[in-house]
Amino acid sequence: MKFKExxxxxxxxxxxEVLKADLVITGGGLSGVCAAITAxxxxxxxxxxxxxxxxxxxxSSEIRLWILGATSHMGNNNRWSREGGVVDELLVENTYRNPEGNPVILDMILLDKVAQEPNITLLLNTMVYEVEKDGPDHISALKAFCSQNSIEYQLQAPLFCDASGDGIVGFLxxxxxxxxxESKEEFGELMAPGAVYGELLGHSLYFYSKDVGKPVKFIPPSFAMDVTKEIPRFRNFNAKEFGCKLWWVEHGGxxxxxxxxxxxxxxxxxxxxxxxDYIKNSGNFPEADTMTLEWVGAIPGKRxxxxxxxxxxxxxxxxxEQRKHExxxxxxxxxIDLHPADGVFGENNACDQWHSKGVxxxxxRCLYSRNIKNLFLAGRIISVSHVAFGATRVMATSAYVGEAVGMAAVLCRQFxxxxxxxxxEKKIDTLQRELIKIGHYIPHIKQADPLDLMQQASINASSVWEFNGFDAIDVQWKPLFIAAAQLLPIPxxxxxxxxxxxxxxxxxxxxVELRKSSRIGNFTPDMLLTSQTFDLNEGEQLLELTFDLTLVDPTYVFLVFKDNPNILLPYTxxxxxxxxxxxxxxxxxxxxxGKQIPPLNMGVDTFEFWCPARRPEGQNILLSVSKGLHIFDPRFLINGVDRxxxxxxxWVADPTDPNPSIEIVWNKKQRISKLVLFFDTDFDHPMESVLMTHPERVMPFCVRAYKILDDKGNTIYEKQDNFxxxxxxxxxxxxxxxxxIVSMAHPSNNVPAALFGIRCYAQR
Incomplete structure (x- = not known):
């Protein structure tokens, strides 16, 4: 091509270039991506x-912070709380394809997921710089410019979503x-901070180091800071930590x-x-002699x-208070994770984190502007106080909000x-139902889909695991250095x-104690039901734990063994x-x-933390039950809760069942176009996206192989290597x-086949 002008x-x-769409989303972070894919x-x-x-x-690989949300590194009491729907799909995919936590591979996975959606037009390197309005409270178009192709885009749509982080669309x-x-007086928040924590949370910039196996010299740039003089906590630096483990290197508050x-x-x-420069040239880190600076971020991570x-x-x-909202x-x-405004230059703790007892x-109502009628909010800019922002700002939560916005935009278009x-117009029930259908769990919300043919079917299982206790598989004896508990669902x-x-x-x-949560659906064992004390002789002995107790409602209980280093428990x-x-x-x-003990008048609870150990640890305590517990009912497959x-x-099959299956029967022929299966990919595992590695690519509870048969025994679908x-x-x-018939193979000899849900839809 030639030009001469x-x-x-x-x-x-x-x-x-003019682009017209149903929804324009500004911001390609996790919240924008999940909103776009959902819609x-x-x-x-x-x-x-x-x-x-x-x-x-x-x-992304430009900043390299791990994706986290309600699971909080498995360090809180929020059991099975990893976010569902699209963000779950992304995290599970990344764990499967990228268990090493390579941020470049995560870039690839996100790009691939977006590229697979024909309804998404993706504009990279494109900055929104102007908002056009056709009234004081209504956006008609955005103007954006791509630095790489010199094209100005005019983006027209009836609906807009600002997921830009800084809220450029909402601002303009x-x-x-x-x-x-905010002040304590505005919302009555006892944690509303003063001067130290009362400004903004700052930025962090990460670096990666690499051992090249031979001595490497580092000559610092002229602008390098003498951290020994200017950073009070410089002694916290070491040669082994890099990437987002240095989240506390924060500035700008x-x-x-x-x-x-x-x-x-x-x-x-x-x-x-x-x-x-300090690590390489101070002489305090001889182990860094063969290390080089592999990567330094070019843009900071903004909180x-x-x-x-x-x-x-x-x-x-x-x-x-875990308030419920209709x-x-x-x-x-x-x-609630607030950081001191002075960041790395201050003497204060790098953060103050105060947990709730549950999710x-x-x-x-927090996800759209109260002033601009057609503007959704997603990500960290949603409508929350500064204190609440300390908890809602993290990426998996932001992505989850993005999913909700994406589905809401679909319904806004439909209606x-x-x-x-x-x-x-009372369409929230519909929004909630559509979200639940894509695996988007909402606490305390359970809705049956009237279009789901499973609601009209009878369900038969080849077997159901009547839980009488665990089998002794590769038993390990571990001392009770810290208190341990087996978490069990009891009818x-x-x-x-x-x-x-x-x-x-x-x-x-x-x-030995029996505890449960004082709040339905929580996993904080703050209610002691009863306890027993056993005098043990040296050696091995069988104990029977009998509790004179009747449970009014089904609940998870904690069978607690208090710490005693002179006692060993068996694990399977x-x-x-x-x-x-x-x-x-x-x-x-x-x-x-181990226990959260806040200062007085903070408005935060005191309670203990009871958390699993990461695999390959995290075995179950080897115990038996006096009578079989019916805790894996096939009827759960249609109860609308998939965790x-x-x-x-x-539903969990008997471990001895050679061919576990679920049979779905109707009283007349159905024309079926879609079947949806919900497997167990361990919602307890946080699946940090970068830096941290994972012990397996596929969660051990996930059914890998299954097939679908019709009423004549014909195989109409078969799947291998599911994850x-x-x-x-x-x-x-x-x-x-x-x-x-859904016929499955057990994931392994140690894990029986399980399903959370089945949904079935007719041709429309």
Whole structure:
């Protein structure tokens, strides 16, 4: 292609391209990506605008922060709390394809997922810089410019979503927003901070190091900071930590985290190169002699800037009290995690983290602007107070909010409504139901889908595991250095008794407690039901644990063995859906020191932490039950809850069943076009996306191989090497049958086959 143009005295105009869509999303971080995929899969045309060359935002290879949410590194009491739906799909995919935590591979996976959606038009390296309005409270178009192709885009749509992190669309549109902390008086938040924590959370910039096996010299740049003189906690630096383990290298909390962002970046560069100079050249780290600086971030990870006002502002009380909202569409579970404004330059703790006893709901009213009628909010800019923001800002929570917004935009298009009108026209039930259908769990919300043919079918299982206790598989004996508990779902009625063999290294005493949560659906064992004390002789002995107790409602109980280093408990490698051992241990990474004891007048609860151990640890305590527990009912497959809550909510086959299967029978032939299966990919495992590695690519509870048969015994679908939570099976044309059989293989000899849910839809 050749061009030759003469001089144009008036200058030239930019090349302009007009794109029309149902929804324009600004911001390609996790929240924007999940919103876009959710909306696109339901048929909406989406333009996703990202000002960076890669997707993922703070999770991308440009910044390299791990994706976390309610699971909090498995360091809190939020059992089975990993976010569902699209963000779950992304994390499970990343764990399967990238267990080493390579951030470049995560970039690839996110790009691949978006590229697979024909309804998404992706604009990378494209910055939104202007908002066009056709009224004071209504956006008509955005203007954006791509630095790589010199094209100006005019993006037109009836609905817009700001997932940009700094809220550029909301800001330019004139929407009400806030920066910094509210006073205690405004919302009655006892944690509303003062001068030290009362500004903004700052930026962090990471680096990666690499051992090359030979001496490497480092000559610092002229701007490198002498961290021994300027950073009070410089002794915390070491040669082994890199990447987002250095999250506490934070700066900018007393600056304008939007307009001073480049200044903050330069200060962070000074710190990072000064840190590496200290590690390489101080002489205090001989192990760093053969290490080189492999990568330094070019843009910082930003925590906080603008928060926009919706029809409701989530506050500390919503989180700590776990308040219920009729319009709940998402949840969070990260601690209220506030950082001192001085960051790495201050003397204070790098953060103060205060946990709730369980997950908290996020209402729909927080996810749209109260001023701009057609503007959704997603990610960290949603309508929350500064204190509540400390918990809602993390990426998996932000992504979950994005999913809710994506689905809400679909319904707004379907019903020709603006975001607030979806609530006013009483469409929240529909929104919740559509979200639940894609695996988007909402605490305390359970809805049956009237289009689901499973609601009209009878369900027969080849077997059901009547739980009489665990099998002795590869038994290990472990001392009770810290208190341990087996978490078990117990039906209502008389509490069973248990038997366990223990070993004592000398004559001693063992205290056994039975606890449960005081709040339905929580996994904080703050209610002592009863206890027993056993006098043990040195050696091995069988104990019978009998509790004179009747449970009014089904619930998870904690069979607690109090710490005593002179006692050893047996652990088995048999693992199963909805059953896990937990420990009253410590996880300093999330301010878990075994027990949370806040200062007075903080508005935060005191309670103990009981958390699982990561695999390959985390075996179950080898015990037996006096009578078989019916805790894995096939009827759970249609109860609309696809993870453990007060029940296992799963069907689990008998481990001895050679051919576990579920038979679905109707009283007349059905024309079936879609079958959806919900497998167990261990919602307890946080699946950190980068830096941290994982012991397996596929969760041990996940059914890998299955097939679908019709009423004539014909195999109409077969799957090998499954690793995903949700399998949506679309049949060519449709299948006409009175019966379907889902035949599965056990995941392994140690783990029986399990399913959380089945949904079935007719041709429409």
């Amino acid at each position: 003469e001089f144009v005295a008036a200058g030239r105009n930019k090349y302009v 696109a899969r339901k048929g909406s045309k989406v333009v996703l605008v990202q000002d960076r060359p890669v997707l993922g935002g703070n999770a 549109a004139g929407a009400a927003f806030r920066m910094g902390a 007393r600056m304008d985290t939007v307009h001073d962002s480049e200044k903050i970046k330069w200060d962070l560069w000074k710190i990072v190169y000064g840190v590496w 906080e800037s603008r928060r926009f006002e919706g029809d409701y502002m989530l506050t500390q009380q919503d989180l700590v 319009d709940a569409v998402a949840y969070g579970g990260w601690s 908290f709901q996020i209402p729909y 020709e409504l603006n975001p607030a009108a979806l609530l006013q 209502s009625g008389r509490c069973p008794s248990f038997k366990i063999t223990v070993k004592a290294t000398r004559n001693t005493t063992l205290v 490698e048999q693992r199963a859906t909805g059953l896990v051992a937990v420990f009253n241990g410590v996880n300093k990474a999330v301010s878990n020191y 453990p809550t007060v029940r296992s909510n799963a 995903q939570t949700i399998n949506a099976i679309l049949f060519d044309g449709s299948v006409e049958t009175e019966k379907l």
